[in-house]
Amino acid sequence: MDMITFEKHDTGVAVVTLNRPDVLNSMNPQLLDEVRTAIRQTRDDADIGALVITGAGRGFCAGADLTAGFTPPASATIGDGVAHSMEIGFNPMIRELAELPKPVVCAVNGMTAGGGVGLALAGDVVFAARSASFVQVFGPKLALVPDCGVTYFMPRLIGQARTRALAMSGDKLSAEQAADWGLIWACVDDDKLMAEAMAYAEKLAAGPTEAFGDIKQVLDVTFDNDLNAQLDLEKETQRKRGNHPNFTEGVSAFMEKRAPNFSR
Structure with missing residues (x-):
């Protein structure tokens, strides 16, 4: 795998690290395919009891890579191309992650934006470094609606009022505020993020x-x-x-x- 690393620990925890740090781990077709492969390997391996997802470098995930999308069908409109990318790439990944019959712990190590927020929230338990933030750029920057499940996960976690304001303003939500609001499980010091996430995942991996x-x-x-x-x-x-x-x-x-x- 070139866009992610996939590690299997003897504690029963598998770790996926998004590995495009030069572009804040933005998601291109190859990265999506590799994440989906890792999800299937986790699902099918009886020795794996929990999955941790994190990002390399200074960000968790900046969302979709707008410079490298899927090839749209012939004569498709721009909107058709966007929908096509969601149908064959982004949406299947979010579904497969959310439906994985094993616990998923996300360790958000820095800025996460757009579809990266949906990726994080598709996990069951989310830890975030104190320096991390969550930002919805779809509406104010791109004239789009939030996707990758954000419109499903976020209102259920923090309510409609807060979700609408964040989606329309594009304001950054700090990790500390996200924890206070109940969007994530915990905000921890940067140097303790992976230790806290791994310890939690190992506890789950030892369970039923x-x-x-x-x-x-x-x-x-x-x-x-x-x-x-x-x-x-x-x-x-x-x-x-x-x-x-x-x-x-x-x-x-x-x-x-x-x-x-x-x-x-």
Whole structure:
């Protein structure tokens, strides 16, 4: 892989590092393809229990690389070309990341803009360095709407009012404010970012991976379900989880006052 690095640690954590630091890790077709490959490798490798995503250099991700897009269909309009790039590149990556049945921890190491914000928020737990910031440039700079899932993730995390103001103004949101608002899990000192993110990911990797995947699924639909539907989903998911050996192990560990030894 040329646009990312992919490392598998013996702790059960895989680490993807976006590796185009000279352009703030902006996303071109090759980078998108390589991230998707890493997601599939993480999904299919039973030895991996959690994924960490971060960026090389001074930024996490500056969004789409406007100088290197996908080749649009013949006779396509400019808008058709933009939509085509989303359909075959950006949207599949966000879907595959959000649907990965394993925990995803994002370590935002610097400025993240545009679609890079969507990439970060597609993770389950987001740590950000104190010097990091989140900025929506789509509207005020490009006369576009936010994409890469930003219009899905952000209102659910911080509400419509804050999302609208950020999307229309293009103002930077500091990592500290993002944590205060609940957009991310934690803002940490720059020199502690990867240590904090890795420690959290290692804790998750040692846990019941399948259960974490089911937690993601039931939480993903909670705003679309009414109470009765969500209660029914919880019931059926607990039926599935209760029949898994990890539940038996968890109960035994609790009764024996020891740490559980879960399988993946």
